[in-house]
Amino acid sequence: MERDGIDLDxxxxxxxxxxxxxxxxPLAEAIGRYVRAGAAIxxxxxxxxxxxxxxxxxxxxxxxxxxxxxxxxGDPPAAWYRFSKDRGGRHPTEHxxxxxxxxxxxxxxxxxxxxxxxxxxxxxxMAHVRRKFVDIFQSQGSxxxxxxxxxxxxxxxxxxxxxxxxxxxxxxxxKRDAKPVFDDLEIWLAEQLNRISGKSELAKAIRYxxxxxxxxxxxxxxxxLELDNNCAERSxxxxxxxxxxxxxxxxxxxxxxxxxxxxxxxxxxxxxVDPQAWLTWVLANIADHKITRLDELMPxxxxxxxx
Numbered sequence: 001m002e003r004d005g006i007d008l009d010x011x012x013x014x015x016x017x018x019x020x021x022x023x024x025x026p027l028a029e030a031i032g033r034y035v036r037a038g039a040a041i042x043x044x045x046x047x048x049x050x051x052x053x054x055x056x057x058x059x060x061x062x063x064x065x066x067x068x069x070x071x072x073x074g075d076p077p078a079a080w081y082r083f084s085k086d087r088g089g090r091h092p093t094e095h096x097x098x099x100x101x102x103x104x105x106x107x108x109x110x111x112x113x114x115x116x117x118x119x120x121x122x123x124x125x126m127a128h129v130r131r132k133f134v135d136i137f138q139s140q141g142s143x144x145x146x147x148x149x150x151x152x153x154x155x156x157x158x159x160x161x162x163x164x165x166x167x168x169x170x171x172x173x174x175k176r177d178a179k180p181v182f183d184d185l186e187i188w189l190a191e192q193l194n195r196i197s198g199k200s201e202l203a204k205a206i207r208y209x210x211x212x213x214x215x216x217x218x219x220x221x222x223x224x225l226e227l228d229n230n231c232a233e234r235s236x237x238x239x240x241x242x243x244x245x246x247x248x249x250x251x252x253x254x255x256x257x258x259x260x261x262x263x264x265x266x267x268x269x270x271x272x273v274d275p276q277a278w279l280t281w282v283l284a285n286i287a288d289h290k291i292t293r294l295d296e297l298m299p300x301x302x303x304x305x306x307x
Contacts, residue, residue: 021257023286024279028263030294032080033098038066040102040123040224042232043092043111046239048258050085050249059085059255061262062095063235067270071167071224076300077270079235081262083255089113096120102222104229107212124215126152127228132205142202144192148209151185159227167223174220182220186213238266273299277306 035041042065050059062084067077084091089110096103100119105111106128115122130152137145158178162170189206196203219225239262249255268275278299286297295301 020279020283021260023283024264025260026291027282027286027294027297028080028260031078031263031267031298032064032082032095034295034298035064035066035078035080036096036099038068038075038099038101040068040104040222040226041066041096041099042104042226042229042235043096044106044229044232044236045087045092045108046236047087048083048239048249048255050255051251057085059083059249059252060087060091061236061239061255061259062091063232063239063262064095065231065235067231068224070163070226071170072164076298077267079263079266079270081239081259081266083249083252083259085252085255102218102225104226104232106229107208121218122215123218123225123229124212125229126155126212126216127230127233129205129209129212132208136201136205140201144196145202145205148185148189148206151181151188154181155185155227162223165223170223171221174223179220182213182217186210189213235266238262268299271299271303273303278302281305 043063045060045062047058048061049056051057060083062082064080064082065077066075066079068075069077082091082095087110089108089112092111093113096114099114102121102123103111103114104123104125106125111122114120130149133145133148133152136142137149155178158174158181161177162173165173189209193203193206216227219227249258264279265275268278281302282297289297
């Protein structure tokens, strides 16, 4: 049910989860461990207001998503949220300290410490590149921008064909159909810089694109990667919706409780499980459940039990 952009059912459910935070926190942490164990995860963050000394400060909600459905994996999807009082790079570094593999992310420098590790690799986001060109096209119009958008669309057409296929088939398809387009786009963008003002918004967008494309090439060789970070961006929408409802969190504790609620509710929804039915079942069982067997309470386990 929605009214004025507010998801009332989700807000009510989040409040209900908040009342059981202590019981449910270990389950949210188990989801976090599951997400971090993925070979490739998606990361993003968004601002949220927190009440501090009779005024509101800008805090952050971080999201980390594991979703392997695009490459045909049978492992279930999950989303893990964390709260912090600021946007310091130490937060994602701490959150993902145990991760070994790829991280899809935007160009936020706070991830650089993670990417400096040999065991962690960066996958940049083509959607961010495309968005800059779209913004310029909408405000100014340009044949160069229009052509850039057209070429990027060709890459996404290949991704549409590759969706759901096993990793090795995705790689073969990308090498055949996407790599020539990707290579030509990179060369063509570099050529355009010599034809326009270096101080223009278009030049800035092209330089950004060239810088990010160097960190996108991994997807051409790895079928477990996506061309963009849209998976994480979709997981942030619930927080944006929540901002319209509760406006701010009252404390750091309230922010942590909100992160737990988002983790549980959104992971259930990713697995097409009714959050309230699942959490009712969890609360009926978790008190007597061994903490070493929390995986038995995951929403995908509940779905199998219910079936």
